[in-house]
Amino acid sequence: MMSIRPSMPSGLNPHLKATVDSGNLPLVKYQILNCQGQDILVGRMKIETSTPSGHAFILRRYDTGAISLTTMFRAAFPTASEQEEKEEIAWVKDNFDLTGNNGSSRDTTITRLAGTWVSPDLAMSLAESYSLGGLINVVVNARPDPGANYRRSGKGAATNTSTVPRATPASPAEASSIRLSSKAPPSPAPAPNPAKRRKESSPLPAKSQEKAPTLRRSARTKSPAPQVSAVPSKSPTTKTPRKSTRRELVDTPGGSEQTVVDEEGDAVEDVMGSELHQQDVAEQKALIEGLKAQRDALKTETENDMDVDVKPKGKRGREEEETLKFEPKEQETEPRVFATNTRVSRWKMEPQTKSMAWGVAAFLFGAGAVTLLPSLF
Known part of the structure; x- marks a missing residue:
């Protein structure tokens, strides 16, 4: 119901x-x-x-x-x-x-x-x-x-893919620039080989070798080619506004x-x-x-x-605390009963009857003794 x-x-x-x-x-x-x-x-x-x-x-x-x-x-x-x-x-x-x-x-x-x-x-x-x-x-x-x-929820996707979703909306131009920047540092690697040969050939190229590392270090941060000096200064100026505008479009897509x-x-x-x-x-x-x-x-x-369980103990304690009083018992008026033989117990007589019986028995015993003793002598 x-x-x-x-x-x-x-x-x-x-x-x-x-x-x-x-x-x-x-x-x-x-x-x-x-x-x-x-x-x-x-x-x-x-x-x-x-x-x-x-x-x-x-x-x-x-x-x-x-x-x-x-x-x-x-x-x-x-x-x-x-x-x-x-x-x-x-x-x-x-x-x-x-x-x-x-x-x-x-x-x-x-x-x-x-x-x-x-x-x-x-x-x-x-x-x-x-x-x-x-x-x-x-x-x-x-x-x-x-x-x-x-799609997964935002938190679940963040834990599973970390920063991958932010990189996906990149355009091909930005991807190519990222590839160039990633490939740029290995390009100056061949520079040490000619520098070593120049050391072996003559001491003059050694000075140029000292200048080369400075150009190579600057090339790592700005541009891979050490010959063109204006390219490193232009490349960040042209790329940074594009990245900033694209990030703004991705972060604030306007609903x-x-x-x-x-x-x-x-x-x-x-x-x-x-x-x-x-x-x-x-x-x-x-x-x-x-x-x-x-x-x-x-x-x-x-x-x-x-x-x-505690209540009886409490009563006993109160009884023990009371003053003890001696109260003697009165004497018993009834005669005390003694245990006798079962055969004797059959003949139950009063005390007076017993005394009379004993008297009769004593009289008969005396009369018998008086009559029998003279005949013997």
Whole structure:
């Protein structure tokens, strides 16, 4: 049985209706996101919002096919509070099975990304209440090209290729100049051989040999040919403005499409990374609080057990502290019972009866003795 769903926030994105009614739905763009050492193909749809950034993204990961519920909610309700977002996500987690959509600390087989991820079918059913029905259909039906080489996020590309992307936009003229500058230093190498021969032939060329190293050293920094002195001074002046203008064009392309794509990809990676870090911190805090609660519960249980064991000892201590009083027992009025033979115990008589019996026995013994003794003598 499903629990009661929390009410939807009031601040619905005003740009959604205009976007859907226009018929020009945003396209899904793809990028490779590197997370925890794994490359994941992610699709993103840009949605206009009334926030300071001016836009939001709806994300889908293609390793599991799941769609980010967090980005759906934020694109539909950009001004909603954090508490409203938590209540909606908690309701979805309590009423739907989300296994296999995103990794967790327990399931490490799937790479974990920030936020809550749902299946495409569940995303389409939830999109109706978010007014994202047509947009989510585009995200669900979007299929990346298996043979395409999609761009990596800015940080992932920087770690993998270092400074290679900055060198790629160089023109053939600049590349040729780089090749000339790289090949220029080896050209003065043959100079030492004629200098040695001149030393062997005559001492005069030795002076020219002393001048040659100075020209050769200057040639390494400015130009390979020592004959032309004006070329080194002109070459830096002609090359530096070209490089500076080209660098300016590459760094500030005036809002080109490639720059927008790079910025969007970096923004997606920053959001995913920051949210994943915040989610890890929240999970760690919850784990620590749970461990503290367990520790406190065990502590209270042990204290209760110790109190139960200590209470009798406390009573004994109080009894020992009381002053001792001598209370003699009264003498027993009843006669003490002695153990006798079982045969004797059959004839139970009162003390008076016993004394009478003993008297009769003594009388009979005396009478018998009086009658028998005279006959004997």
